Every structure is written in C-alpha cells, then in structure tokens.
Amino acid sequence: MMLTFKEDRSLFPETGKDGKPVIDWESGKFTKIWQGPVHPGMTGNMSLELTIQGDEIMDCVTHVGYLHRGFEKLMERRRFIQCFPICVRVAVPEPDFNEYCLASTIEELGGIEVPEAADWMRTLLLEMSRLQSFLAQMGGQGSSFGLGLIGQWTVWARDLVLDRFEEITGGRVYHMHMPPGGVRSLLPAGFEARMTDTLDKISGVMEEVERVMLNNSVFKTRAIGLGYIDPKWVDEYGITGPNARGAGVPKDVRKDYPYLMYDKLDFDVHVEYESDVFARTKVRYNDILTTIDLIRQIVPRIPKSGEFMADVPNVLHWKIPYGETYKRAECTRGEYGYYTVTDGSGYPRRINVRGPSYTHAVTLMEKMAINLNIADTAGVMSSLHTYPPEIER
Amino acid sequence: MSLKDVLMPFTAWGNLFKEPVTVKDSRNVEAAPRYRGFHVNDVDTCIGCGTCEEICQNAAIDLVEVAGRDAKEGDSGLRPMIDYGRCCWCALCVDVCTTRSLGMSNEYKWVSSDPEDFRFVPGVDEKSWNDNNKGYFKMDGYDLYSTERVEMGELHPEERDKSFVEMIQGFSKEQAQKEADRCVACGICTATCPAHMGIPQYIEAIRNDDLEEGLRILYETNPLPEICGRICTHKCETVCSLNHKGDPLSIRWLKRYIADQIPESKYKEILETENITKNGKKVAIVGAGPAGLSAAHYLALMGYEVKIFEVQEAPGGMTRYGIPEYRLPYEMIDKDVDYIKSLGVEFQFGTRVGVDVPLETLEKEFDAVFAGTGLHLGRSTRVPGSDHKRVYQAIDLLRDVSYGKEIDLAEKVVVVGGGNVAMDITRTIARLQNKKFGKVNVTATCLEAEGSMPADDEEVIEAREENATIDPGWGPQEIIVENGEIKGLKVAKCLRIFDDEGRFNPSMDMENQKVFEADMIVESIGQAMDISYTDNIKEKLTFGPRGRIQVSPDFQSNIPWLFIGGDIIQGPDVIHGIANGHKAAKGIDKFLKSK
Numbered sequence: 001m002m003l004t005f006k007e008d009r010s011l012f013p014e015t016g017k018d019g020k021p022v023i024d025w026e027s028g029k030f031t032k033i034w035q036g037p038v039h040p041g042m043t044g045n046m047s048l049e050l051t052i053q054g055d056e057i058m059d060c061v062t063h064v065g066y067l068h069r070g071f072e073k074l075m076e077r078r079r080f081i082q083c084f085p086i087c088v089r090v091a092v093p094e095p096d097f098n099e100y101c102l103a104s105t106i107e108e109l110g111g112i113e114v115p116e117a118a119d120w121m122r123t124l125l126l127e128m129s130r131l132q133s134f135l136a137q138m139g140g141q142g143s144s145f146g147l148g149l150i151g152q153w154t155v156w157a158r159d160l161v162l163d164r165f166e167e168i169t170g171g172r173v174y175h176m177h178m179p180p181g182g183v184r185s186l187l188p189a190g191f192e193a194r195m196t197d198t199l200d201k202i203s204g205v206m207e208e209v210e211r212v213m214l215n216n217s218v219f220k221t222r223a224i225g226l227g228y229i230d231p232k233w234v235d236e237y238g239i240t241g242p243n244a245r246g247a248g249v250p251k252d253v254r255k256d257y258p259y260l261m262y263d264k265l266d267f268d269v270h271v272e273y274e275s276d277v278f279a280r281t282k283v284r285y286n287d288i289l290t291t292i293d294l295i296r297q298i299v300p301r302i303p304k305s306g307e308f309m310a311d312v313p314n315v316l317h318w319k320i321p322y323g324e325t326y327k328r329a330e331c332t333r334g335e336y337g338y339y340t341v342t343d344g345s346g347y348p349r350r351i352n353v354r355g356p357s358y359t360h361a362v363t364l365m366e367k368m369a370i371n372l373n374i375a376d377t378a379g380v381m382s383s384l385h386t387y388p389p390e391i392e393r
Numbered sequence: 394m395s396l397k398d399v400l401m402p403f404t405a406w407g408n409l410f411k412e413p414v415t416v417k418d419s420r421n422v423e424a425a426p427r428y429r430g431f432h433v434n435d436v437d438t439c440i441g442c443g444t445c446e447e448i449c450q451n452a453a454i455d456l457v458e459v460a461g462r463d464a465k466e467g468d469s470g471l472r473p474m475i476d477y478g479r480c481c482w483c484a485l486c487v488d489v490c491t492t493r494s495l496g497m498s499n500e501y502k503w504v505s506s507d508p509e510d511f512r513f514v515p516g517v518d519e520k521s522w523n524d525n526n527k528g529y530f531k532m533d534g535y536d537l538y539s540t541e542r543v544e545m546g547e548l549h550p551e552e553r554d555k556s557f558v559e560m561i562q563g564f565s566k567e568q569a570q571k572e573a574d575r576c577v578a579c580g581i582c583t584a585t586c587p588a589h590m591g592i593p594q595y596i597e598a599i600r601n602d603d604l605e606e607g608l609r610i611l612y613e614t615n616p617l618p619e620i621c622g623r624i625c626t627h628k629c630e631t632v633c634s635l636n637h638k639g640d641p642l643s644i645r646w647l648k649r650y651i652a653d654q655i656p657e658s659k660y661k662e663i664l665e666t667e668n669i670t671k672n673g674k675k676v677a678i679v680g681a682g683p684a685g686l687s688a689a690h691y692l693a694l695m696g697y698e699v700k701i702f703e704v705q706e707a708p709g710g711m712t713r714y715g716i717p718e719y720r721l722p723y724e725m726i727d728k729d730v731d732y733i734k735s736l737g738v739e740f741q742f743g744t745r746v747g748v749d750v751p752l753e754t755l756e757k758e759f760d761a762v763f764a765g766t767g768l769h770l771g772r773s774t775r776v777p778g779s780d781h782k783r784v785y786q787a788i789d790l791l792r793d794v795s796y797g798k799e800i801d802l803a804e805k806v807v808v809v810g811g812g813n814v815a816m817d818i819t820r821t822i823a824r825l826q827n828k829k830f831g832k833v834n835v836t837a838t839c840l841e842a843e844g845s846m847p848a849d850d851e852e853v854i855e856a857r858e859e860n861a862t863i864d865p866g867w868g869p870q871e872i873i874v875e876n877g878e879i880k881g882l883k884v885a886k887c888l889r890i891f892d893d894e895g896r897f898n899p900s901m902d903m904e905n906q907k908v909f910e911a912d913m914i915v916e917s918i919g920q921a922m923d924i925s926y927t928d929n930i931k932e933k934l935t936f937g938p939r940g941r942i943q944v945s946p947d948f949q950s951n952i953p954w955l956f957i958g959g960d961i962i963q964g965p966d967v968i969h970g971i972a973n974g975h976k977a978a979k980g981i982d983k984f985l986k987s988k
Contacts, residue, residue: 081537082450085483149405156414163425170429170497170529176483184488185532188427208405215401217394307534314538314574316447316489317600 021051021058021370029053035377037065046361046388048381052374060369062362068092068389075351080106081179081315083348088174090353091387093136096129097329097336098353099178104259104327105340106180110320112310117303118182123260124298125168125177126329131202131291132161133332134284137385141281142213144378145222150213157205160198167191182309192299199292206288214285223278227368227380231275237367238359241334242287243384246280248273253330265297277383284385287332319346326354333357333385355390362391420502428499429482429529432475434516436462438494441469442579442634445486445495453479454486459517466585467632477511484529488537491577491634498525540639543572545646550858555827557718560855561623561646566602569650572643573599575635582629582644587963588614588972592629592644599647605663607651612664615648615971616690616733617683619725620712622649625968626813626849652728660732669736672696674985677759679746679926682710683967684765684959686733687974688981693736695982700739700759702746706796710767711960712967714792715814717821723795747926756954760988761981763948764927765959765974768920774809778872779916783879787818787917794821803913804830807882809869810917811839811846816856818915823861833860836909840887840899842866864909868901872914881908922961930955947980948973956981 088095142150272279337354464470500522598607633641771786867884958973
C-alpha cells in the first residue's frame with residue numbers, strides 16, 4: 001500500500017482580499033520557523049521564512065541571502081572585459097551562460113563577428129554546462145527525498161564533465177572561455193575520444209538513475225502530484241525551461257530563438273503534462289539524454305584548426321557605441337538573458353541579468369509553498385532548480 | 394505505481410560488485426595540461442609593463458621593485474606581485490601580457506601557515522612550480538588587442554623615384570584611431586623618450602578624437618610636432634611593449650596625425666598662448682635647429698625676449714639642411730617654426746656667431762645665451778684619393794639640395810656609410826640620377842654587416858625599392874683615381890668593427906677585396922661640430938671625451954651665462970635636441986631668476 005499526501009490541505013487558513021492567508025498570531029495556532037540557509041552551492045543560502053500550522057505551511061516569505069550580491073552594479077563599474085570574471089559568478093553552477101550572453105551582447109553592440117569555429121566551441125561549452133548542471137540538480141533532487149545514492153552517482157558523473165571543462169579551459173567551475181570575439185582556444189588533441197568515453201560513462205549512470213530514481217515507488221509516491229505548477233502561471237510569472245515544459249508548455253530558447261549552432265543540430269524538446277515534481281524530473285532526465293546526444297553531434301563538427309577569435313578592439317579601452325540589446329540562451333533552468341545598455345564609454349551603462357531563478361524561486365516558491373508539508377519543501381524547492389546569486393544579482 | 398517501481402531500486406545493489414571509482418590518493422591527482430594554477434613569470438622576458446595590473450579587476454596585481462633588477466630602456470625594472478587573497482584565476486593577466494612572460498602553472502596544491510606567503514612575485518620568489526612548464530599560457534591566434542600595425546599609406550616606389558614629394562601619406566582619422574587603439578598605455582615609451590613625452594596620453598586623445606587636447610599634450614614637451622612626427626628616431630617604438638609579440642605602435646605617425654589635423658592659425662587659441670606676460674629679460678640663441686627652437690619656444694612662454702642667430706637662410710638646422718624633403722617637407726618645418734615666431738621669437742638669418750656677431754656681443758646684449766649649433770661638418774674616411782674634388786661630404790650635398798642648387802651629379806656614385814644620413818643622400822642621388830639620366834646607379838656601402846646597419850630598417854628597404862644598391866660589410870681602402878678621374882672605390886671585407894675592448898678598430902680581410910665602380914664618391918660616416926665661435930672663451934670651458942663641452946644637467950656650461958645643448962652635446966638626434974632645449978630653457982630660467 002502506498003502512502004500519499006493527497007488529502008486537501010487548503011481548508012485553513014482563510015485568505016484575505018490580497019490573496020494572502022489570514023494569520024491570526026493571537027490564536028496560538030501558528031508558528032514561524034526558518035528553513036535554511038543550508039548549503040550555499042545549491043538552494044541553501046536562500047532561506048524560507050515559514051508560517052506553519054502543525055507540519056503544514058500556511059505562508060512563506062523567501063529570503064535570498066547575502067551570497068554573491070550586486071553583480072550587475074559591480075559590472076557597471078568595470079571595463080567590458082573585466083565583467084567576465086564577475087558574470088560567471090552570477091550562477092555558480094552554470095557560469096557559461098553568463099559568459100555567452102554577456103559576450104554576445106557586447107559583440108552585437110560592438111559590431112564584432114565571431115568566427116564559426118568559436119560558435120561551435122561555444123555551443124559545445126553551453127551543452128557541457130547544461131549537462132553538468134542537470135547532473136548536479138538530479139543528485140540534489142534525489143537527495144531532497146532521501147535518495148543520497150543518486151547524488152553520489154550524478155555528482156561523480158558531473159565531475160567527469162568538469163574534467164573535460166578543465167582540459168579545454170583550464171578551469172573546472174569558472175571557465176571564462178568565451179571572451180567577446182570568440183573563444184580562448186579550440187579543443188585540445190585527443191579530446192573527442194575522452195569526451196566520448198565520458199559520455200558513455202554518464203549514459204551508463206543515467207540508466208541506473210532511471211531504475212533507482214524514476215522507477216522508485218518511494219520517489220514516485222512523494223513526487224507525483226507534489227509542487228503543482230498551473231500551466232497558466234507559465235506566462236503569468238515568466239516560467240521557462242523544464243519548469244514550463246513539465247507543465248506542458250514547450251518553451252525552449254534553442255528552438256524558439258535559435259542561436260549559435262542549434263539550428264544545425266537535431267534534437268527534440270521534451271514535454272510532460274503532469275506539472276508536478278516527478279514530471280519536471282522526467283523532463284530533466286530526458287534533457288540530459290538529449291544533451292549527451294547533442295554533444296556527440298557537436299564535437300566532431302568543431303574545426304581542429306583555424307580562426308577562433310575575431311580581431312577585437314583593445315579590451316583595455318574598448319568603448320562600445322550607444323545602444324542596447326538583449327541576448328538569451330537556454331540554460332538548464334530556462335531562459336537566461338542579458339540586457340546590456342551602452343553609452344559610448346568603456347563601461348557598460350547598465351547590465352541586467354534575466355536569470356530564471358528570480359521568477360522560480362521568489363514568486364513561484366512563495367505561491368507553491370502554501371499548504372505544503374514541511375518535509376516536502378526541500379523537494380519542491382529542488383525541483384524548481386534555482387541559484388540564489390542569480391536572484392540578488 | 395507498479396511492482397517494477399518497488400523492485401527496480403534494488404538493482405543498485407549490483408554496484409557492490411563493481412570496481413569503486415574513488416580516487417585513491419586525491420592529493421596526487423595532476424591537473425589538466427592547460428590548468429589555470431599558480432602564476433609563473435619569466436622575469437627575464439617580462440618588461441614590467443603593468444598591463445597585467447591594469448586588467449586585473451580584483452586589483453590582485455601590483456608592480457613592485459625586485460632586487461637586482463634596475464629600470465633600463467624598455468624595462469621598467471618592476472615585476473608583478475600576485476595577491477592570492479584577491480586573485481580569481483581568471484587568467485586575463487596572462488591573456489594581455491605583452492611579452493607572453495606571464496603564465497599559470499598547472500600546479501594547484503599549496504599549503505602554508507603564513508598568510509604572507511600567498512602574496513609573492515612569480516618567477517622571483519622561490520616556488521615549487523617555478524619550473525613547471527605545463528599550465529595556462531595564451532594560445533597563438535587569441536589576442537585581446539591587435540598585434541598588427543595599421544598599414545601606412547605611402548607613395549609607390551615608381552611614384553617617388555623621380556620626385557621629392559613627401560612619400561609617407563599619414564593616417565586618416567579611422568586609421569589613426571585604430572592604431573591608437575592598440576596602445577596598452579604601459580608608459581615604457583615615455584620613460585625611454587628623451588623628451589619624456591606624454592605618449593599614452595596623446596594617443597588616448599586620438600582615441601577620444603580630442604585632437605586639441607592631443608596638441609596640448611604634445612606641446613608640453615615638444616614644440617616641433619610636425620618635424621618630430623616625421624623624422625624622429627622613435628626610440629619609443631623600439632621599446633614599445635607591443636614589439637614583443639607583434640608590431641610596435643606607430644607612435645611617430647600618431648604624433649604627426651595630431652599636428653597635421655590642426656592648422657597653425659588655431660595653435661595659439663588651443664595652447665592658450667595669445668597673451669604672454671614679458672619678464673623684461675633677453676636670451677640669445679645660437680642656431681635655429683631643434684635644440685635652439687625648443688629652447689626659444691619654452692623661454693618665450695616664460696616671458697623672455699628671445700632672438701635666434703642662424704647662419705643659414707632659413708630655420709630648422711639639420712632638419713632642413715640634412716633631411717631630404719621627401720621625408721620632411723619644408724612647409725612642415727615652417728609650420729612648427731611659424732608658431733614659435735608667433736610667440737615673439739626673433740630670427741636673424743645669415744649670421745654666423747663668432748664671425749658676424751662675436752659671442753662677447755651676445756653676452757653683453759643678452760642675459761643668457763643658449764648654443765645649439767649642431768653637427769654640420771662631415772667626416773672623411775681619409776683613405777688615399779679622398780682629397781679628390783669629386784669626393785663629397787653627404788652633409789654638404791644635402792645642404793646644397795635644400796638650397797635648390799644643382800650638384801655635381803655623376804652617373805655612377807658610391808656612398809660610404811650606413812646610417813640614416815647615408816641613406817638620405819643615397820636616395821636623394823637616386824632621385825636626381827633618375828631625373829637627369831633616367832636610370833639609377835648609386836651604391837651605398839658600409840662597415841656594418843646586413844642587419845646591423847645603423848640606419849633604420851625602413852630606410853634601407855625603401856632605398857632598395859628606389860633601385861639604389863646597398864652592399865654592406867665592406868671597409869673602404871682606396872679611392873681609385875686614373876688620369877685625374879675617379880674610377881671607383883676599392884673595399885675589403887670587414888671582419889669586425891670593434892676590438893676586444895670595445896673600441897672602434899675595424900679589421901679587414903685583405904684577401905677579399907673588390908672595387909665599386911664610380912665617377913663620384915660621397916662620404917657619410919658621421920658628422921662633426923664647428924664650435925669655433927667659442928674660441929675666445931675656450932680656456933674657460935671644460936671639455937669631455939670626444940671633444941664635447943661638458944655641461945650640467947641644466948645644460949649650463951662652466952661659463953654661467955652660456956648654455957649649450959643639442960647634437961653637439963647629445964646627438965645626433967632631433968628628439969634629444971628638443972629635450973635638451975627644453976631642459977636648457979628651464980635651466981636658463983632658474984639661472985636668471987637666481988641672479
């Protein structure tokens with residue numbers, strides 16, 4: 001017999017005119033507790049200020065914490081090239097999307113055409129970034145329901161991807177391989193064979209993840225029906241990526257607004273319709289398989305030699321003419337974008353980061369937490385896949 | 394939910410029988426070959442340009458003095474110190490390093506209980522990774538600024554071989570800004586320039602399209618930008634940090650670009666010199682060359698009444714009478730000089746001090762005297778036959794050409810010398826031969842071997858483009874004269890120029906001789922000074938090695954009212970002359986104010 005938490009938890013309290021629950025502190029029925037911060041690398045430095053009745057959440061206020069704040073302002077006070085060591089820290093587990101989006105806004109405003117080899121390299125780096133980020137999330141998703149083994153497997157698999165990053169870029173976490181104009185280098189000798197070996201190993205791990213996590217009665221019992229996202233919220237709150245696709249909305253920047261070399265690649269967008277934690281996990285699982293396939297398509301098409309960096313103005317005093325642009329990319333969590341405004345000086349006038357975490361972690365979490373059991377909060381939070389520095393950026 | 398969902402998770406137990414993937418000794422895992430680990434620096438290649446410091450957004454790099462490394466030409470003597478409390482290992486410092494000396498080893502393990510250890514000078518402080526060759530270094534083909542010069546438009550050899558039209562066409566605005574963009578503003582050039590011009594600053598003005606500001610910066614240290622922008626020996630470019638991995642910046646042409654764009658009529662307004670308050674004191678200047686003009690300019694700005702006495706009929710000194718017009722048009726000299734004239738500086742041409750006006754008169758009529766009389770006498774090889782009437786000094790011929798006189802041109806000419814003046818006369822003769830005979834037959838030869846000629850490489854290349862023959866590495870032995878006519882120059886292969894003690898003492902291979910056929914020989918092996926105007930006060934002056942008058946750092950001689958500078962003190966070089974004139978003007982001001 002399976003245990004479920006399907007009973008209606010929304011009988012109490014009443015909601016006021018503003019849609020917020022009416023909390024009568026005098027009644028003595030409510031308790032305020034804080035969940036988190038727990039771990040700065042995942043969602044942990046973000047805290048939830050919970051008002052509970054028993055083990056049920058009545059109200060939730062999100063606090064994004066003090067880790068890595070104010071990136072946008074830091075960048076506005078630096079030369080364009082100096083923004084790169086900063087922008088990668090906006091989303092620690094996915095630095096490459098920040099690099100790509102910022103570089104491409106600068107390239108567009110500065111009139112720089114990137115060599116084709118660099119575009120292939122960038123496509124590879126972004127897919128590798130998606131792969132390692134998905135693997136980290138998958139481990140976190142399992143762990144949030146007590147499946148620690150999944151974390152051990154996927155974090156090991158992620159490390160294999162970081163090994164490949166290390167040999168291309170010289171860095172494991174912050175790669176900084178996409179300066180405006182191109183990339184720092186092409187692939188090292190023998191990379192294709194090592195990447196193929198890595199992908200084979202990860203494919204093997206994913207088969208096991210499918211058996212142990214997706215075909216797991218405990219996981220299913222807890223994840224199915226949990227953390228429901230109403231499809232109408234997708235546009236209402238700006239939900240993108242797997243969170244939207246798990247709700248049956250096929251949003252994917254790679255297909256909707258193709259960039260880099262994605263229009264030359266063969267892949268499908270995965271959609272699930274149940275809109276719960278389990279559906280989102282399945283979308284991410286299939287995305288991992290797609291990403292593995294995409295990397296297998298990309299690597300042989302990267303030129304072994306030739307131009308990989310455009311002739312850029314001297315980065316020490318590169319002034320970019322007045323203008324504004326928005327560039328986006330599909331990261332693991334949805335649409336990532338940089339809105340950059342230039343005023344003809346050597347510094348960006350305004351950089352605004354559109355990270356998916358803001359909409360997902362703040363607006364959505366505050367909505368979804370209502371009537372949730374405390375024990376499920378971590379699972380729901382994890383299924384939203386958010387990175388706090390991206391929120392308080 | 395199905396039975397499969399209950400049973401499948403147990404398949405994880407199958408992993409119990411697999412080889413664990415745990416790294417047994419994680420401390421000994423080697424990083425990838427291109428890992429961005431701890432910094433290394435080849436301190437012998439590094440020039441301390443500070444570009445790494447400039448780009449570091451964390452301010453993790455400071456340029457510091459290093460024991461045993463002194464500043465020298467092209468090297469600030471400083472080296473980068475990295476603070477690992479701030480470094481984020483982005484490697485942008487490696488990317489912009491102008492000499493490619495800075496890199497990162499792939500070493501990443503380092504334990505120390507002393508926090509100070511984490512601030513160190515790579516390549517100087519003993520670190521275990523100093524000899525590690527693996528790690529992050531900038532890849533070929535990846536540059537964050539252009540390493541190639543913007544091409545300068547110049548007349549094609551066929552267009553210039555019969556005329557004296559200026560051959561270098563100068564930068565357009567787009568070209569100048571693109572070239573200026575390459576500058577990393579390290580300032581190594583400023584340290585090397587004898588006048589210490591604010592080179593990064595005026596290059597920045599070009600980038601900002603603020604040429605008026607550029608002109609103001611030029612005139613802070615150099616009142617002859619049109620002249621200097623064309624024929625300066627550009628030591629700044631030789632030491633330019635970009636020279637280490639690409640083409641050096643075209644600093645000279647950029648300077649010319651600023652001056653070329655602004656008409657002389659606007660100078661006074663831009664430089665705010667419309668109203669100069671006079672101080673009632675008078676200074677005489679002997680010689681209207683770069684040193685004299687420079688001294689006159691700065692003295693005039695200080696309020697002195699300045700009068701220049703010049704033996705020739707026009708100002709410019711060696712720049713007018715020693716440099717052909719295709720390199721430096723006379724109107725450009727006039728532009729620089731006209732502005733100096735507009736400051737109230739008087740000129741008295743055709744007056745030889747010591748003959749037409751005694752130095753004693755100048756002493757009486759003026760409060761101080763500055764002499765910058767230049768090197769206007771040629772030197773002879775003194776080989777047999779060098780006293781023939783068709784053996785000329787290059788400097789005399791160039792002067793005659795400047796005056797528009799017709800020179801005694803032969804169909805076959807040999808020039809002895811390998812410096813810039815030798816190239817000037819060679820190319821001048823080539824043009825004149827082309828005009829007169831329709832063909833070129835001029836050969837320049839010198840002691841120095843190919844590649845080590847004292848002339849600028851571009852001068853040698855352009856001379857060859859103009860069909861002159863350059864045959865270096867030969868020492869003149871005799872000018873062959875038959876029946877009163879020159880037949881040629883006999884030369885022997887030069888084995889070495891300096892002896893073991895570094896003294897000029899050429900040795901020849903007398904078994905390897907040949908004759909350059911010629912009807913006329915031009916000697917261009919250096920210039921000498923004529924300071925006969927000091928004959929009456931000679932005993933009061935102190936002379937140093939090579940017969941040069943010794944002066945103080947302010948260019949003041951032993952006779953307090955007499956200041957001396959320019960080529961006769963520190964030449965031959967226009968920028969040294971300008972710098973001397975500037976310093977002497979300040980010295981004169983100091984001297985007169987203290988009287």
